[in-house]
Amino acid sequence: MKVVIMGCGRVGARLAGLLDAEGHLVTILDTDTYSFRRLPPTFGGTALVGNGIDEESLKKAGIEEADAFVAVTQGDNRNVMAAQIARHIFNVPNVICRIYDPIRRELYNTLGIEAFSPTTIFAQMLKERLEK
Amino acid sequence: MYIIIVGGGEVGYYLAKALLDEGHEVLMVEKEAERSEFIIDELGSVCVRGDGCEAATLAEVGTGRADMLIAVTGDDEDNLVACQVAKHKFNVPRTIARITNPKNEAIFKKLGIDVTVSATNIILEYIEQEVPTHPLTHLLTIRDKGLEIVEVKIPPDSTTVGKPVKELSLPPESVLSLIIRKEQKPYVPAANTILQAGDHIIAVTTPESEGALRAALRGD
Numbered sequence: 001m002k003v004v005i006m007g008c009g010r011v012g013a014r015l016a017g018l019l020d021a022e023g024h025l026v027t028i029l030d031t032d033t034y035s036f037r038r039l040p041p042t043f044g045g046t047a048l049v050g051n052g053i054d055e056e057s058l059k060k061a062g063i064e065e066a067d068a069f070v071a072v073t074q075g076d077n078r079n080v081m082a083a084q085i086a087r088h089i090f091n092v093p094n095v096i097c098r099i100y101d102p103i104r105r106e107l108y109n110t111l112g113i114e115a116f117s118p119t120t121i122f123a124q125m126l127k128e129r130l131e132k
Numbered sequence: 133m134y135i136i137i138v139g140g141g142e143v144g145y146y147l148a149k150a151l152l153d154e155g156h157e158v159l160m161v162e163k164e165a166e167r168s169e170f171i172i173d174e175l176g177s178v179c180v181r182g183d184g185c186e187a188a189t190l191a192e193v194g195t196g197r198a199d200m201l202i203a204v205t206g207d208d209e210d211n212l213v214a215c216q217v218a219k220h221k222f223n224v225p226r227t228i229a230r231i232t233n234p235k236n237e238a239i240f241k242k243l244g245i246d247v248t249v250s251a252t253n254i255i256l257e258y259i260e261q262e263v264p265t266h267p268l269t270h271l272l273t274i275r276d277k278g279l280e281i282v283e284v285k286i287p288p289d290s291t292t293v294g295k296p297v298k299e300l301s302l303p304p305e306s307v308l309s310l311i312i313r314k315e316q317k318p319y320v321p322a323a324n325t326i327l328q329a330g331d332h333i334i335a336v337t338t339p340e341s342e343g344a345l346r347a348a349l350r351g352d
Contacts, residue, residue: 053209077185081209084243103187107221
């Protein structure tokens with residue numbers, strides 16, 4: 001599977017490492033080269049400097065042939081915009097994005113973007129752990 | 133009309149001022165406390181501090197009854213999300229987004245934003261008009277029809293000088309609307325109007341056939 005990941009933070013870099021280790025073709029995008037230090041030393045995919053809400057950068061990252069796109073930058077709005085470009089402009093079959101704000105996540109789920117809110121998931125986990 | 137403005141920068145501030153002067157009900161949402169206080173000091177209590185992309189903030193300011201939402205922050209993605217939340221969560225009939233990257237115009241349109249305003253494009257078009265040698269100038273875009281009105285200047289060395297309009301191979305979507313000639317009243321060209329050096333031609337065309345129109349008129 002060809003995967004484009006936008007945002008090389010802790011989550012992005014870790015996901016890139018995991019997918020790469022399983023033999024998937026991974027391209028990871030970030031606006032800051034310094035963030036690529038988080039990639040594991042064995043990472044065999046492509047690390048590309050670029051902005052995921054820019055069509056040209058996405059094309060360079062191979063979005064046109066990608067099977068999946070994941071948006072995990074720190075900015076909810078940036079993730080949402082990139083995910084919509086991937087879904088509606090480049091017709092990527094599998095698009096996932098992170099939205100911290102639970103209300104915004106709900107809205108974009110109804111607009112056809114698969115989104116996860118770490119806020120909701122983690123809060124739920126903590127609650128369950130406390131109630132054990 | 134009840135109009136919500138997202139973003140209290142320079143654009144938002146002057147926009148709010150102008151809309152208030154016109155007698156509209158205006159409410160602005162601005163993230164930064166200091167800026168928001170400044171707006172209230174200057175314009176009265178028309179500003180709420182908060183994130184205009186958050187549904188909770190928009191609910192608080194009564195977006196449900198707004199006639200229009202205008203997002204003018206400096207970030208294209210924030211303007212996109214503010215407009216989408218307003219449109220899909222609060223059914224605001226008209227949303228307008230400011231964009232900085234001209235390439236986003238097409239993307240925003242595809243994602244359902246009613247109107248986009250690209251300051252970068254507007255500035256470029258004005259500068260184009262001031263460059264005397266520029267072969268084709270954009271005068272006006274007719275958005276919902278996908279048409280534009282342009283001006284083409286005929287230079288003296290052009291191979292079309294002395295030719296009648298009917299001999300030009302104009303692209304099918306283009307119509308020559310007006311010829312402006314020195315010391316003459318502007319007039320509507322006919323099939324046998326002969327092109328002269330220095331003519332300014334005003335034409336209606338599509339963005340796609342702009343290049344073909346220029347080539348047909350100037351013979352290049």
